[in-house]
Amino acid sequence: MSYKKLAKSFLDSANVSIGDTVKVEKEEVFYEGILLDRSEDADDEYIVLKLDSGYNLGINILNAKIELIKKGEKPKIQYDSLEIEKNSNKMDISIISTGGTVSSIIDYKTGAVHPAFTADDLLRANPELLDLANYEVKALYNILSENMRPEYWIEAANSIANEISDGAEGVVVAHGTDTMHYTSAALSFIIDTPVPIVVTGAQRSSDRPSTDAYLNLFNSVGAAKSDIADVTVCMHEGLDDNYCNLHKGTKVRKMHTSRRDTFRSINSEPIARLKDSKIVKINSNITYNKRNSKELNLMDDLESKTAIIKSFPGIQSEIIDYHIDKGYKGMVIEGTGLGHTPDYMIDSIKRANEENIAVVMTSQCIYGKINMNVYSTGRKLINANVISGRDMIPEVAYVKLCWALGQSDDLKEVEKIMNTNIAGELSEKSSLKHFLN
Template sequence: MTYKKLAQDFLDTANVSIGDTVIIEKENVSYQGILLDRSGDSDDEYIVLKLDNGYNIGINIVNAKISLIEGGDKPQINYDNINITKDDEKEDILIISTGGTVSSIIDYKTGAVHPVFTAEDLLKSNPELLDLANINVKALYNILSENMKPEYWVETGKSIAKEIESGVDGVVVAHGTDTMHYTSAALSFMLSSPVPVVLTGAQRSSDRPSSDANINLINSVGAAKSDISEITVCMHSTLDDGYCDLHKGTKVRKMHTSRRDTFRSIDNEPIAKFKKGQISSINTNSYIRRNEKELDLNNKIESKVALIKTFPGITNELIEYHIDKGFKGLLIEGTGLGHLPDYMINSIERANEEEIAIVMTSQCIYGSINMNVYSTGRKLQNAGVISGYDMTPETAYVKLAWALGQSENLKEVKTIIETNIAGEINKKSSIKHFLN
């Protein structure tokens, strides 16, 4: 694709073409960057620049002036020969693509975003990754993450373990943002890894102005090369700079529908900050180092687990329905410190008698469950409800499904839930990490 009509006329005024570094001046603001190609049936009044900070922005050319700074090397990479020569000095990083916005493009006819990129396309649109590491790409799925299922976690875990076994120095998982934190929690419980496994995504697709795909991928490859050998999520940390936060995979949550800095550590601080593929700061020294753990995969999951959020007006029948349907685990998103209405305790007792594991978390999102403070909490504990402590409802749901995959014995499941396995429980107060 190339620019058309007005946009092409505008570019011709300065004799510039795709790949050149240009300055555009408009209304007393000037933008310097590399002229990018425009995808699809886009409006011919806009051109797209990649700024130095890595953002792509769209600029309306009406009343704008363009001038050439430096001709670009065109094409910057040979698209027909993406598997460049392996550099033995560099780390081998594998990118596993599962779909999502980071590997999507916009459909300019409908305005909707579709998952259509292959893993190779992903690399082609982010050629800078090749400067950081020897990159291999593998397309595992091509789905938007609202369609992720526990069985896909199982397959993703298996796939990652296989690649680690074959010797990669780090893995990046490109994933849709909607349920990335569920998948990162699942991989955290399933996988003990000697190398970093970093999940990343994008809130805006690569071909859109101000996409975050490029920055997130670059910093994720940087994190996958680092010594932080945990299952993490690496995403944009603030609205307006090139930093990414590296979050513990069990303590992170998507907290905004549209902002690029949507992923936030809950009751915790991010492990580190990355910029331009390098660590720029580290918040804590308590992380697992490269080769500290041996590779181990334990990816059995029980699928008969439900997440139930309580509300004023909820009925007992909902619990009874899940008991009758043969569910093995119920993750409750209660109110406050971990409460349900009094009238539900009978059904909770019945679930407990039928050996169903019931775990309590809070719809407050932040803070820890404490069923010792109020009479309701004490009744729930007596009825067999297990504390989710400071786990997010999403992490606790995943952990419950995983724990039920490890044991059919309710006492053992309770012990697994109450034991910190992958940084998901911090029994000491983490009260200061609120809304950060």
């Protein structure tokens, strides 16, 4: 137990252990719930209860009283193995975990949360999945998604390719939401796939009443069984629990810190809508690759010495010079408006080009496409050989530049790759109907 000193003495006074149901009185207010464990470095004056509502509550124990209501069950160290025979009438789906909220399950007896790293764990947490497919579930990482790195994208792509080579008819990648759209873009460029690859996650943990983990995973398996053989992201469509949207992996972005419908298609529309693990609508305006229309192929060379630089009032050209001097091979500039930086930065950008460093321009506006032909600064940037990112969001342009530099170190070839629509990342037209209302 992580409770020590004051907290431990407080709990010991009533013979209370983790998993027990208790009542705590504090300033004439009563709280009843299951005692949860807590982190080792937590404040010693607090305990944590899981309330009947499903939410966790920290309570300061100073001047509080505690009463044991019911002893809880002891946590199991290991579950007995499930023996589930493959059903020849069901498709074979692989689930690869990289970490994140969607990859965890809750033991409501003890409040403990642990990664669903095995098929047994996953199916215990979501038994309805058994009705949909046969499964192989593997843990690739157990990391917070902000710790993702380009080399991890390569490992993930190879793990997915191995699953497909071994007979997987669809792959679901469980991922933390913060950098999910980077990973979906990377997989889109690295892998030519004959089967669906669906990236999913959760905004709310599985121990909360408002969790989105189950619906996102359930519909992601449905998408992995579909005929849409692209890299996609499957997440909540709205704030209720009815539908999920399937977004193209290069046209999606996290737009809110905590809302369950945070993922939106940018400068595009979702490919499809899902309900109850079935596709209920396919968008006829969006093109996609169909199952078995491509041979499995990996192009997994990346250049990690690539950066995103955000333009802002007062930015200094030394930022560009710093990246040149540190040996960076490419830079994506998140410019203002139609794709601009202050004109005093142009000499440093020219220097980057002279030293064979690719510079790509995008816009911090997110929606719409850049056009460096409209204003004089933009035309100067064109003359400095800045590559247009067109309607790619900065994150996708960054990932694509990492990938393009992995394919070639010739700037002309890199520019050609950046201006070629590889995985649906470039649109011919920008429509106002795609703007987020």
